[in-house]
Amino acid sequence: MARVLTPRAEDFPRWYQDLIAKAQLADNGPVRGTMVIRPAGYSIWERMQAEMDARIKIAGAENAYFPLFIPESYLKREAQHVEGFSPELAVVTHGGGKQLSEPVVVRPTSETVIGEFMAKWVDSYRDLPLLLNQWANVVRWELRPRIFLRTSEFLWQEGHTAHATEEDARSYARKILHEVYEDFMVGVLGIPVVVGRKTNRERFAGATSTYTLEGMMGDGKALQMGTSHELGQNFAKAFDISYSAASGGVEHAWTTSWGTSTRMIGGLIMSHGDDNGLRVPPRLAPIQAYVMVVKDGDGVTAAAHKLRDALRDAGVRVGLDDRVDTAFGRRAVDAELKGYPVRIEVGPRDLAAGNAVVARRYDGSKTPVPVADVVGRVLAVLEEDQQRLHDEALAFRESHTVEVSNLADAIAATATGWARVPWSAIGVDGEAQANGQGVTVRCLVRADGSVPGSQEEPELVAILGRSY
Amino acid sequence: MARVLTPRAEDFPRWYQDLIAKAQLADNGPVRGTMVIRPAGYSIWERMQAEMDARIKIAGAENAYFPLFIPESYLKREAQHVEGFSPELAVVTHGGGKQLSEPVVVRPTSETVIGEFMAKWVDSYRDLPLLLNQWANVVRWELRPRIFLRTSEFLWQEGHTAHATEEDARSYARKILHEVYEDFMVGVLGIPVVVGRKTNRERFAGATSTYTLEGMMGDGKALQMGTSHELGQNFAKAFDISYSAASGGVEHAWTTSWGTSTRMIGGLIMSHGDDNGLRVPPRLAPIQAYVMVVKDGDGVTAAAHKLRDALRDAGVRVGLDDRVDTAFGRRAVDAELKGYPVRIEVGPRDLAAGNAVVARRYDGSKTPVPVADVVGRVLAVLEEDQQRLHDEALAFRESHTVEVSNLADAIAATATGWARVPWSAIGVDGEAQANGQGVTVRCLVRADGSVPGSQEEPELVAILGRSY
Structure with a gap:
């Protein structure tokens, strides 16, 4: 058979681009960093949506829709959040032929506008938990766009919830992490993700805890497949999401947010694709x-x-x-x-x-x-x-992950895969050093594989890799 | 029972706003003209999507996704199209902290960007027909916004197809009109729409024929519930969608577009709602x-x-x-x-x-x-x-429609409902006169109720009304 794609071993990024073009999954859009998802690609996204949406509904969240346009002032109310997103914003300055009195940003994510409405809808403890999700497009201006992985516009679901207590918020953020995301990624996508905690350095802008699911791609790099965040009371205070408690008194709520996107299509391609093209796991496949x-x-x-x-x-x-x-x-x-x-x-x-x-x-x-x-x-x-697809990906991940005991060995190991290294042997200084060489701590896990409650816990394992 | 809503007879627009707020269907968004669709409203939209999407797929169209951002220059390639949409555009001038070299518009509709890609994908007659649909948000800056009916951002499906011949394009635009839109609106929404042809004056910007489905609301006004357009070769020429014919030679394709939106939720409310709230037809209802x-x-x-x-x-x-x-x-x-x-x-x-x-x-x-x-x-x-909901709406429409023979009587009749009047008794001059008094020709139909091929056909009936 004639060679259809550049072989992965020869040039993995080129193979990825070739596959997307020849399988007619997507094209680059006319505005830099945007993409056109063609029917063969979109039908995969529809199946992802159906499987995820069913799990999200079982977890009790209801779908809603919030506006694309957010007043610029909203973004500024949570200090870390605006700092994180400012460099990526698309700004509308003209509408209906006139200059706008206040510029509006195209949503990069919706914590702020949803926070504003949660504040209106939540009055008493009886209104909590408030469990919302939306399927939407978001825009983050990308300097180095890569189709499905980093695009200026992408499609995603973003969940946003408000709770009466920190414990309840934490438990829900983790429920989504495991019962929706991990269950879907392992069981349907067949990708044996590692589920862990982001370091404080890698945390979402405005979160107190960020949990992540990391997949190993066919070139040994890591792809963040989804994240779930505890936002503490940061957004509740910035937007005044408060409730009258059963015990009397007014309290701020505790919020979470969590998202997965069309980036998962990129993860699917790079986890299971071979030199002849895509391999879609049967449970996901639009055509089985x-x-x-x-x-x-x-x-x-x-x-x-x-x-x-x-x-x-x-x-x-x-x-x-x-x-x-x-x-x-x-x-x-x-x-x-x-x-x-x-x-x-x-x-x-x-x-x-x-x-x-x-x-x-x-x-x-x-x-x-x-x-x-x-x-x-x-x-x-x-x-x-x-x-078999799942097991093959798991075997690949295991054979491309090494246990090391120091930073130098960990960084060396990321040339071909991931390194597992005691977090205590690295610490925040080692993390910064690794970053300088293009290597990140993908996540922290406990020795038994479970998800830590903070990066200060003893005996944590850091997983280091290069990432998309 | 205490009065929950302003009664319809007292103040219909107020009743509409009250119902949307108290049934928690939607809220106004922070940016003027935008809306937040709350779970009770969004679950109705999800059911509309499911029912419509199944019919669209049976009609052979495949879902895809095209970018939100369109280069300003694309809009300008079809003269009537840009003229129609320019006053409603939202323009992004800054991205990633920098001024853009070419401003991009937020899509008001996607004929242009889809035309650009159809031109890339269509090569030979074997590639036709090309039948695409997308579910997306669009933005049209609204000076007098009204929730669900006219919002600066709304959700919709937009179908776009390319065909080898005018006959094939016409037949597909009408297939969607009847087998997808009419079938759904009558059979699921229980709204007895009148299906007809828009006058040349009311045609979509860039179309050669616009077909419409008009519903009568509870106050006797008309709501355009959906439209299907033949675009002739206008966009095919502007974007060079051409193909090599079986007979040899290169021909321009013939294209169509067709859309329905969250506006249908407004139509549902105003068709079936009563003084106690919404009445959702069982086949549509998220909770039956x-x-x-x-x-x-x-x-x-x-x-x-x-x-x-x-x-x-x-x-x-x-x-x-x-x-x-x-x-x-x-x-x-x-x-x-x-x-x-x-x-x-x-x-x-x-x-x-x-x-x-x-x-x-x-x-x-x-x-x-x-x-x-x-x-x-x-x-x-x-x-x-x-x-019974359908039959009640039909009886209401019939009792609020009068047959008249001249323009003055027709305009008078629109105080309470619709007028049916011979198109020959009005003509384009009468149409302009009616417009001056806030009355429009909602559509033209043949005496037997079927849809005309042009406004020049003899013995057409014009349906006049006031509209949302």
Whole structure:
């Protein structure tokens, strides 16, 4: 087969760009740093949304929608927040043909405007917790844009909640971290994320605790796949989100925020893609099984339609390719690029023998299967390959992570993967030194893998890596 | 029951604002003309999206996402288009702390940027038709904003398609009009829209034909609920969307665009709302049946939970209110405001007699029903009241529409509703005159109710009204 993509080993960033272009996932937009998400890419995002949205609703949050435009003055009310976001803002100065009296910023995130409305809606402890989420676009001006990973506009969900107590806020931020994000990323995306705590240096602008999920990409770098923040009372004080307590008296609420974005599509590509294209885990895949007519003749197309219908009836998300006027080889290359988990190739010769060929995207294997057994075989493959993709990514992560005991070794190890090093051997000074060499502490975890409550806990492990 | 809303007959616009505030559907945003869609309102939008999106996919269009920011120069390429939208643009002049070399506009609609990419993606006749849709926010600076109806930012879907021939483009614009929009609005929203053609004067900026769906609101005014446009080759020429034809030679494509927005929520409120609040048609309702614990005692809460589960198992979208620490009267008023189609009130006295009370939002009737029969009764009521809401709106429209033969009578009739008048008795001069008095030709229809191919056809009927 002719080479379709630049091989990963040759030039990983080029492979990434090639794959996105050739699988028709996205294009660069006309304004620097923006992107066009094409149907093949957007259908993956729709599946991510559906899976995430269901989990968010189970966690009790309700969807709402807040405005794109935020008065510039709102951003300034929380000191760290404005400092963090100012360099990335897009500013609207003219509306309806006139100069605006106060410029408005295009939301980079919505803590401020949602804080303003939480303050209006929360009156008594009975109104808490207030659990909101929105699916929206946000804008952060990017100097070094990279499609899906860092774009000036991206799509995301941002959750924002207010609670009566710090304990309740903490517990909810962690519930989202584990029950929504980790569950989705491990169980559906098949990406064995490490869940940990950001150092104070890497914390979200305005947060008191930032929790993160870090995935290892195919080149050994780290991608922050999602974050969940405790905001303490910082925004509650800045926007006066207060409530009358059951015990009497007026208290400030405790808030959280948490987000995941179209960046996850980049993580999916770089976790599971191979030199032939994308590999989409079956549970995520918009098209799980792709029935292809190799060439027409002797009832082939009719048989393919029957298989399509049978798979659909069995609950499989199925696509059909009967474009026999295009060469089969070209269509097969395209199906590999797009990463459909299973292809069912129906051609005259196999069909004459009562078979169709089941091709697994996971390992490229092809097996003739009696037509009557195809549905059962496909169901089994979808189940197996979901697990195999996850396990392969986990094995890769483990083989590209080393345990070291000092900063120099940790930094050296990030040339090919991650380093695990005692946080006490690094500390905030070592962290700053690593940053100077392009290496970051991706997160802190406890020795047992659980998520620390602060960076001052004893015996924490720091995970260092280079990142996107 | 105490008066909750300003009655419609007293002050319709005030009633509308009251309802939106008290049913907690939406708030005004901090930047003039923007809105915050609260969970009760957003859940309605999610149901609209789900129903519409399924129909759009059946019509063959695929979802994609194009950037929020459009270079100002793009807007200028289609002369009528820029003229139509210039007064409404929001302009970003600063990004990342610097003045931009070319200002970018926040999309008011996406014909231009999508045209640019269609030109890249379309090469041969095999690439056509290209059928795209996106769910997105758009911005049109509004001088007289009104929540849901005219807001500076709103949410919508915008479809954009390219075709090889004018006939194919026309047929697709009409397919969307009838099979997606009319089917949804009549069948799910229960709003008996009139489907017709806009006059040349009312056409979309850059279109050759604009088709519209007009609903009559509870005050007799018209609301444009959605539009579908043939764009001819205007955008194809401006953006060079061309293809090599099967017969050889290079041709410009023919394009369409079509959209519906959160404005439909305003239409829903003003079509079906009454003096007690919203009435949501059952097929649309996020919560179709609302099980309420009147007060606790003697297994009431357990019985309510069982009913909730039984309804859910029967496929009903069900909510449960067991907040017995809040007065039942207040909760019932709130349920009426939010417009849940059926309430099932479970209290100790009725339950002792083996009953629950089924309350229909459509007409306020309440009937004790044996607990074992509740599910069946609810299913029947949901079916009936979907139809009854539609029929009531249709009867209202018919009783508020008069047939007249001249412009003066038509304008007079728009004080209370719509006028149907021969288009030949008005013409473009009469249309301009009507506009001067705040009256517009909402659409042109044929005598048999079908949609005209041009405003020059003989024997067309013009429908005149005042509009939102």
